Amino acid sequence: MDNASESSRSSPDAAALQTLHTQGRKGARAERPCDVCRKRKSRCVKELDQDRCVLCAFHKRECTYRDAPQPRVSKKRVDFSDDPAGSVNNGPVESDSRPPQKKTKATQTPEDGTLLAPPIPSNVPSLLDRTLGLHRTTHFKYIGPSSVHEERLLDLIHRFYESGNGEDGCKFRRVADSTTFLSKSDRHTLFSADVDDDLETIGHIVRPYGPGLVDLYFRIVHPSYPILHKGVFLEKYARSYKEFSPPLLAAVYLLAMDWWEYDRELASNEKPNADALLRVAMKALTGVVHRPKLSSVQAGLLLLQRSGGDSWVLTSQVVAIGEELGLHLDCTTWNIPEWEKGLRRRLAWAIFMQDKWGALIHGRPSHVIASSWQIPRVSLADFPESAADDDDKEGSTEVEKGRLLFVHLTKLTQIMGQALDALYSPDQTQIRELVASSGVQGLLELVKPLAVQLKEWANDMPPDLRMEDVKTRKLCSNGYLHLSYFVTEIIIHRHIIRSLTPDTPQPMRELCREAGKARLERAINFVEALRPEHLQAFWWFASPKSLAFIRTYGGLLWATSSTNEEAEFYRRKLEDFRWSLKVREKGVSFVAAALQEMDESLQDIDMTQSPVGRTIEGTSRTKIAVSSFTGLPGADAETQTAMPVVFHGSQMSAIDTPLTFTTLDMDAVSSHEYFSDVGEQGFFYSDMAQP
Numbered sequence: 001m002d003n004a005s006e007s008s009r010s011s012p013d014a015a016a017l018q019t020l021h022t023q024g025r026k027g028a029r030a031e032r033p034c035d036v037c038r039k040r041k042s043r044c045v046k047e048l049d050q051d052r053c054v055l056c057a058f059h060k061r062e063c064t065y066r067d068a069p070q071p072r073v074s075k076k077r078v079d080f081s082d083d084p085a086g087s088v089n090n091g092p093v094e095s096d097s098r099p100p101q102k103k104t105k106a107t108q109t110p111e112d113g114t115l116l117a118p119p120i121p122s123n124v125p126s127l128l129d130r131t132l133g134l135h136r137t138t139h140f141k142y143i144g145p146s147s148v149h150e151e152r153l154l155d156l157i158h159r160f161y162e163s164g165n166g167e168d169g170c171k172f173r174r175v176a177d178s179t180t181f182l183s184k185s186d187r188h189t190l191f192s193a194d195v196d197d198d199l200e201t202i203g204h205i206v207r208p209y210g211p212g213l214v215d216l217y218f219r220i221v222h223p224s225y226p227i228l229h230k231g232v233f234l235e236k237y238a239r240s241y242k243e244f245s246p247p248l249l250a251a252v253y254l255l256a257m258d259w260w261e262y263d264r265e266l267a268s269n270e271k272p273n274a275d276a277l278l279r280v281a282m283k284a285l286t287g288v289v290h291r292p293k294l295s296s297v298q299a300g301l302l303l304l305q306r307s308g309g310d311s312w313v314l315t316s317q318v319v320a321i322g323e324e325l326g327l328h329l330d331c332t333t334w335n336i337p338e339w340e341k342g343l344r345r346r347l348a349w350a351i352f353m354q355d356k357w358g359a360l361i362h363g364r365p366s367h368v369i370a371s372s373w374q375i376p377r378v379s380l381a382d383f384p385e386s387a388a389d390d391d392d393k394e395g396s397t398e399v400e401k402g403r404l405l406f407v408h409l410t411k412l413t414q415i416m417g418q419a420l421d422a423l424y425s426p427d428q429t430q431i432r433e434l435v436a437s438s439g440v441q442g443l444l445e446l447v448k449p450l451a452v453q454l455k456e457w458a459n460d461m462p463p464d465l466r467m468e469d470v471k472t473r474k475l476c477s478n479g480y481l482h483l484s485y486f487v488t489e490i491i492i493h494r495h496i497i498r499s500l501t502p503d504t505p506q507p508m509r510e511l512c513r514e515a516g517k518a519r520l521e522r523a524i525n526f527v528e529a530l531r532p533e534h535l536q537a538f539w540w541f542a543s544p545k546s547l548a549f550i551r552t553y554g555g556l557l558w559a560t561s562s563t564n565e566e567a568e569f570y571r572r573k574l575e576d577f578r579w580s581l582k583v584r585e586k587g588v589s590f591v592a593a594a595l596q597e598m599d600e601s602l603q604d605i606d607m608t609q610s611p612v613g614r615t616i617e618g619t620s621r622t623k624i625a626v627s628s629f630t631g632l633p634g635a636d637a638e639t640q641t642a643m644p645v646v647f648h649g650s651q652m653s654a655i656d657t658p659l660t661f662t663t664l665d666m667d668a669v670s671s672h673e674y675f676s677d678v679g680e681q682g683f684f685y686s687d688m689a690q691p
Contacts, residue, residue: 035067036388061392131340132173132181132325139291140173140181142326151178175334181326186291198246198284205280206253206272210241212263217256219391223402224477224538225305227298227350228252229343229384245295247288250281251302258307258589259536262395289317292324297347301354307589310541315358319367322351328373342382348375349410354541356417357484360491361545365426366417378410394473397537401464405481408457408465412481415453416488422446423495435499440508443499447492454488467526467534475537479530480546483539486523487546490553493519497556516557523550524573528580539590547594548601551577555602559611567610574607 033044034053044053052063132140145151173181206213214237218230236243257274261267281303288296300318303309322328327348331341352368352375359366380403387400423431434442463469470476493516500509527547551574558570578598585591 032065034063034065036061036063038067132175132336134294134340137186138183139186139293140183141292141324142329143172143180143182145178151180175331175336179326179329179334184291194284194287195246196242198280199242199244199249201280202246202250202253202277203241205277209266209269209272210253211237212266213253213256216259216263216266217252219393219396220259220262220475221255221305221397221538223385223390223397223399224405225302225350225540226383226385226402226406227301227346229339230389231384245288245293245299246284247281247299247303248295250277250284251299251306253277254281254306255302259395285314289321292321294325294343294347296321297325297327297351301347301350304354305538305541307593310358310361310545312358312362312364315354316367319351319355322348327351328368328375330374330376332376339384342384345375345378345382346406348373349378349406353409353413356413356420357542360416360420360424360487361542361549363424366420370417378407380404380407395475395536397475397477398464398471401469402477404462404465405477408461409481409484412457412484412488415450415457416484416491418453419447419450419488419492422450423491431495440496440499440504440512443496447496450492454485458485467529470531470533474533476531476533477537477539479534479537480539480543482526483543483546486519486526487542487549489519490523490549494553494556497560500560513557513560516553520550520554520557520570520573523553524577524580527577530584535584535588535591543590544593544597547581547591548597551598552601555605555607558607561610561612564610564612567612571607 034056036056037044037053056063171183173183175181203210214234218234222228222230241249253272254274254277257271260271281299285296285299285303288299297318300314300321304311304314304318325344327344331344334341352373355366355368358364383403383406385399385403387398389399390396431443431446434446438445465478465481467476467478467482469478493512496512497516500512504512527550554570554574554577558567558574561567561570578595581591581595581598585595
């Protein structure tokens with residue numbers, strides 16, 4: 001299809017604009033808004049010779065004027081700085097930051113067929129006057145307290161950057177007391193000359209399906225992972241795709257292609273070349289890291305969410321870019337627009353979650369340190385869309401559900417991050433000492449606060465986030481939130497099971513293993529109960545490895561079984577679990593990726609042979625012992641205190657020195673607080689409907 005076709009597909013996207021403002025002669029009054037726009041408190045704009053406003057036309061619904069108009073309130077001045085719905089822009093911009101404009105009759109360029117906005121009066125204030133890192137030709141870097149720029153010297157600067165595009169001679173911008181950014185031009189950064197070519201290549205690959213893919217993205221992906229500003233993005237896209245950062249635009253296209261069949265027009269055509277699009281995106285991303293902007297973070301996060309796109313190295317880059325932009329700081333009091341503060345908070349928490357879950361599934365140390373990332377909790381007020389923005393098309397995802405999901409996932413990630421730090425940090429000295437001195441009982445006391453937090457988190461879950469809350473002909477992304485909860489539970493019990501030894505008192509051992517067994521069965525039951533509306537929705541990057549975690553955990557229970565019957569039970573459970581995934585694999589990329597992860601991690605293990613009595617790498621079961629005198633490998637030579645040391649069975653027979661094994665207070669086992677407070681009666685999903 002030719003370029004004109006792309007243009008014809010672009011004009012309906014103008015209907016997606018949700019925050020257009022009225023332009024025109026000074027003193028002109030806007031037309032009366034339709035009922036839908038009035039309820040949404042957004043601008044109601046009609047294209048020339050159209051019966052419906054752009055919003056109603058986009059959603060294919062009637063444009064009515066039945067509701068009585070609200071009384072007009074006189075305002076002495078208009079604040080152009082905080083609300084993108086009432087702002088305009090007079091310069092090129094980056095990412096989703098360009099303030100919306102009321103479109104008059106669009107013009108079309110013969111070269112690329114894209115729509116261009118009419119000229120904007122130069123005397124109108126610009127939303128970009130007070131933003132950070134959102135201009136197309138300029139980027140801002142946060143100046144840290146230990147950098148070469150001394151704060152006391154910066155205090156002596158007579159003039160800071162306040163407005164414009166960063167090219168007015170001002171090198172620094174101060175947004176709050178002791179919070180300063182360095183302004184630099186993009187022209188002198190690596191690969192800056194490639195931007196136009198990259199955009200042209202991206203447009204060529206997806207033409208003429210770009211608008212359809214953007215529509216898919218905001219119907220299905222964005223509600224569940226809201227790190228863009230939908231209204232601004234769509235308004236810009238209606239003018240020209242060339243206003244975007246290349247990796248961000250490509251990432252939106254790539255993610256949307258996973259739901260190609262959910263658009264009737266697209267489904268009848270062949271998909272664009274995803275591999276070619278990915279190559280351009282990754283190449284362009286290597287360039288934008290040298291000129292950090294919010295769109296750079298957005299692009300990196302979205303590329304990490306695509307099937308097969310998870311990368312710890314890329315995650316590390318995204319964290320670094322976020323810190324360059326000052327996303328690790330509390331921007332509440334900064335002299336920037338309120339809408340940008342909300343966007344920054346959403347992106348900061350998205351980075352936090354990406355880092356913590358990436359550290360877990362890759363077994364790496366987290367890059368985000370709590371003491372350095374001082375960001376307030378994200379709230380529903382930080383999201384520009386609401387339930388009024390839901391798309392009526394079948395196969396869409398609910399906006400309100402997505403906002404709640406994002407907020408509750410941030411809280412769950414904080415708990416998971418604490419568990420990761422406490423149980424899986426590289427330095428295990430404290431854990432080993434605790435188990436050696438107090439046995440598993442001491443470990444249970446350590447993790448009890450985490451387990452209680454998880455219980456409270458589950459009890460506080462809104463009804464909209466329950467697995468059974470599925471609307472007719474709507475996709476439901478609640479699944480990846482619940483799966484993340486199961487994994488958080490599993491990583492705690494995984495460490496408990498690891499810490500059990502043949503010397504653990506039998507009652508305590510049985511309690512721990514029964515609790516561990518219950519966690520496995522509930523996780524498996526959760527997966528088996530997933531409906532098509534869940535499976536076909538958006539699942540974030542950690543989902544494949546999260547499913548693999550369930551099987552790995554089951555494998556641990558199998559490997560530590562004390563009887564052949566117990567081992568056979570877990571073997572069958574894992575086979576059933578794999579089968580339940582296999583029958584759900586078709587057309588569900590994250591399930592297919594999970595099966596591949598499982599096969600690769602367990603392919604060398606023969607589970608048809610019982611592990612009971614078998615040796616591991618030539619030794620029998622490991623025992624944890626504490627040396628009772630100095631001179632053994634576990635004793636501290638300087639303090640003469642007993643330290644924990646791991647002995648294998650073959651080593652134990654060679655030691656004729658008495659060893660003191662850890663024992664527990666048997667009176668405390670049967671009624672241990674861990675099991676009474678966070679045990680089977682009310683620990684996980686007991687007060688919630690089963691999925």
